[in-house]
Amino acid sequence: MKSTEKQLENRGYFSSEIEIKFAEKTLDELIELLNSKSAIERTVSARLIAKTKNPKSISSLCLTLEKENKLYTKIEICNSLVSYGKKAIPELVKRLSKIGNNQHKHIAKTELKKNNYPLPRDIIARTIIRIVKDALPLLIENLKINDTQKISESIDTIGYICFYDKKEEVMLNLITCYENYSENELIKWKIIRAMSAFKESEKFLNKEYELIKNDRLKREIKRSIKLVKQRNVGK
Numbered sequence: 001m002k003s004t005e006k007q008l009e010n011r012g013y014f015s016s017e018i019e020i021k022f023a024e025k026t027l028d029e030l031i032e033l034l035n036s037k038s039a040i041e042r043t044v045s046a047r048l049i050a051k052t053k054n055p056k057s058i059s060s061l062c063l064t065l066e067k068e069n070k071l072y073t074k075i076e077i078c079n080s081l082v083s084y085g086k087k088a089i090p091e092l093v094k095r096l097s098k099i100g101n102n103q104h105k106h107i108a109k110t111e112l113k114k115n116n117y118p119l120p121r122d123i124i125a126r127t128i129i130r131i132v133k134d135a136l137p138l139l140i141e142n143l144k145i146n147d148t149q150k151i152s153e154s155i156d157t158i159g160y161i162c163f164y165d166k167k168e169e170v171m172l173n174l175i176t177c178y179e180n181y182s183e184n185e186l187i188k189w190k191i192i193r194a195m196s197a198f199k200e201s202e203k204f205l206n207k208e209y210e211l212i213k214n215d216r217l218k219r220e221i222k223r224s225i226k227l228v229k230q231r232n233v234g235k
Helices: 003-009 018-023 025-035 039-052 055-067 071-083 085-095 124-129 134-142 147-163 168-180 184-197 201-210 215-232
Strands: none
Touching: 003 039, 018 039, 025 039, 025 055, 039 055, 039 071, 055 071, 055 085, 071 085, 071 124, 085 124, 085 134, 085 147, 124 147, 134 147, 134 168, 147 168, 168 184, 184 201, 184 215, 201 215
């Protein structure tokens, strides 16, 4: 069923006429509006903040995103953060796995049938992949910290970025992480998926296939090998 105008507004959606009413607001006033009780006002402020190009708003946008529960407002905040490019990356990376509850907590029971990389479920990861490779150095550093949830979402983000913008040198960092967390099935599963991004990963995957007992992980290895072979055809 199509949403009513009132339902859309409750989710933070607004028409272009409303934006005009806020066009003369200063940056400080727009940042203050991020705390408005009105979802529409929060959405408008996020969009207009992006137009100021002032990075001092990045932290405020992130703090608002942490507590925001309206769909269109969240989308606009993420759009605004993406507009700042690599300037937003430090604030985003440190919030991986910290917003929402949609992240994988266990290995997915069903296999991905498509020949592409799965879109990360974490809202911050989804935002970072739109900024792409500028985030890789900090994401790689995340693999070394003592926070398995953040590591898990960092792997998803690294895998997605590298799948569409090959960075073969990143593979060794993932292998080191795999070895460090050899008892963590979720992290191993995610790294096995990430290996589909690297043309040189086939040897590693074949070796792990012989060692691993978990049937779900073995099927994921097969899928990654299949993707590597497909993407290397004719290269």
